[in-house]
Amino acid sequence: MSDMYLDQVAAKKALTEDPLIYEFSTVEVPEEDGHLLHCISIIYPGKIGNEYFMTKGHFHEVENTAEIYLTLKGKGKLVMQTPSGECKVIEMKEGSVSYIPPYWAHRTVNIGDEPLLFFGVYRGDAGHNYGIIEKNGMKKIVQEKNNKVIITDNPKY
């Protein structure tokens, strides 16, 4: 996913070092209507250029399905957008519940200096659609500038 970061020089360099940016664990539940899937995700602290480590971001394949996060540790931003380009960035911190309504794409960004750990739940039949975000990126990016977290328009979007 190195091509998803703004600073391509830094991304290419990071790629040669192959840092662990995020991982997730889950248990076996059928990926079917009626069931709920869950995972514990970890995004490690770090940056590619000025951009914080983040997940790829995705829509659900079954678009009308929500997702919900409970943040267990760390500090993050949840970047969300609709197919028509409406955008929202909300805070994640220990104990916060973040709701991703149906139809919204979502990406998680670690803005802290420790791992960002969260519990996520979504419908068994939701599925993942990574293609749109892989192609266009997301409208907003989360960067560090002068030791501050800033949210700016993505010039590549």
Added chain:
Amino acid sequence: MSDMYLDQVAAKKALTEDPLIYEFSTVEVPEEDGHLLHCISIIYPGKIGNEYFMTKGHFHEVENTAEIYLTLKGKGKLVMQTPSGECKVIEMKEGSVSYIPPYWAHRTVNIGDEPLLFFGVYRGDAGHNYGIIEKNGMKKIVQEKNNKVIITDNPKY
């Protein structure tokens, strides 16, 4: 819900004292297909007779819908059963994920000496059906005997 406990003398006595057994908080999400509802539940420590404080227990109105818990604090038992009477009792402890598959009724019991706190997620259209459990109780009950947690058949079932 005092009539749901085995020891009716203790239950009637508790009723006059009106103890806080459990409470929950949630945020506003439409109760519709596609959405996910969530709540943070607290069950206080205590007993009615030998039976630990517990929730009422329910099926979902839309029966083919799961529920999932992440335990945040405390120690509990999750009592589950199907409409045909199949029964399972599983452990809840800090950090544990408990999965309630579609069709299973569920009740939560605090077996510890501190509040049992858990984050729960279920489908927006799931609904609650308390009637069946209110009428028949659940097949298994969770009691303290000689300072031990024991799970026995419910003689009133």
